Amino acid sequence: MIGGLLAGLVVALWFLVADTVAGHPFRTPALLAGVLLNREFTEVTFRLIAVYTVLHFGVFAVLGVGMAWVSAAFTAPPRLLLALGFGVLLQEATFYVGLLLLHAPHLGVIAWPHVVGANIAAGLVLMGYLHYAEHDPRPMRFTALRDHPVLARGAINGLIGAAVVAVWFFVLDLVTGNPFRTPAALGSALLLGASGPGEVVATFGLVAVYTVVHVAAFVVAGVVFVALAEQVERVPAMALLVLLTAILLEGLFLATIGVGAQWVLGTVGWLPVAVANALAVVAMGWQVWRTHPTLQRRLLEHPQLRV
Known part of the structure; x- marks a missing residue:
């Protein structure tokens, strides 16, 4: 679960920096909260961001537990491969399927390069944490795929x-x-x-x-x-x-x-x-x-x- 929370933190920080640089702090969580609640918010409020943040970290905690279980199923888990799978496949699917189920007006509500980049970074952080937490002596690099x-x-x-x-x-x-x-x-x-x-x-x-x-x-x-x-x-x-x-x-x-x-x-x-x-x-x-x-x-x- 800790790994999932760290991954969620990476995504949150990624979009906080991106929004701040663009001159619209907290724009992303406000947009996603609007999609979730089927409302368009004209201003960003602390309560709105807090509610969405709780949901955000809750989802990542669940995903983190799932990936920890998957990693434990391998004798020698290919963590870089799992990191890419978590970031590019699982998180992408969760995000966009969620938008579809919530009937988002369009899937491009958040710029897709940011979604992909944040998810890959989160996947690497999650697998890095699991690598450390499980005291794996093998180096976490692509040569580990030789196993x-x-x-x-x-x-x-x-x-x-x-x-x-x-x-x-x-x-x-x-x-x-x-x-x-x-x-x-x-x-x-x-x-x-x-x-x-x-x-x-x-x-x-x-x-x-x-x-x-x-x-x-x-x-x-x-x-x-x-x-x-x-x-x-x-x-x-x-x-x-x-x-x-x-x-x-x-x-x-x-x-x-x-x-x-x-x-x-x-x-x-x-x-x-x-x-x-x-x-x-x-x-x-x-x-x-x-x-x-x-x-x-x-x-x-x-x-x-x-x-």
């Missing part, structure tokens, strides 16, 4: 896939003269339940939230991809199963969009989506192939398994 090679390689693999898809659609959107149209459409459908192009909310806040979801999904896929590849290293006959699984997941992804938000495919296009996913699979597959010489040797020794 979890599948997670580390999988995260990198997923980030590569996410970047390939993001760049592909960014270029397509620029060419058509509608920057960020694709993430805005997908984010509106996924997060806001938009039922048509007219309901697309093209804001940085929504794009930021969708980007977090996008990256998180690819990181999970990357970890699964690497884990399967390492199984193929041990049992080459699983290569065909891995290929069939990839094809099935691709079909499931397209079918899900087609059934749940068909208008998105009409807006973005079936072909660009299929090409984006194919490029991601190729990029992630090449990364796995490049970093797994044993896999190369096993498959080359069994030419009948090559696809």
Whole structure:
């Protein structure tokens, strides 16, 4: 709980400094309190800030307890990876999902770079505290990820896939003269339940939230991809199963969009989506192939398994 409170303090101090520099002290908690209470406050009062601050630290205390439990579940927890997960995924999701549930007028009520920066800083502080509190003798740096090679390689693999898809659609959107149209459409459908192009909310806040979801999904896929590849290293006959699984997941992804938000495919296009996913699979597959010489040797020794 102490770690969560420290993380909450970091976020509070971040926005206090940002608001003060901008000439509007306590503007952020006042705005968020207004969203929470569904009212627009014309002036910042001590009571308003106090009420929101109690809620703020309460949420962070709960998140801190949860992350302490997750950290304790590992024999050698990858704390830097968990810090990024806490800051970029858990806190981002909690913040923006909260705004959605409270029917905030727009997700960009707080500038997203500040949200991301504050959350990453909070995640690092929380994991730093847990590292100290648990008397972990290992250094808290990225070399600690060597204890979890599948997670580390999988995260990198997923980030590569996410970047390939993001760049592909960014270029397509620029060419058509509608920057960020694709993430805005997908984010509106996924997060806001938009039922048509007219309901697309093209804001940085929504794009930021969708980007977090996008990256998180690819990181999970990357970890699964690497884990399967390492199984193929041990049992080459699983290569065909891995290929069939990839094809099935691709079909499931397209079918899900087609059934749940068909208008998105009409807006973005079936072909660009299929090409984006194919490029991601190729990029992630090449990364796995490049970093797994044993896999190369096993498959080359069994030419009948090559696809």
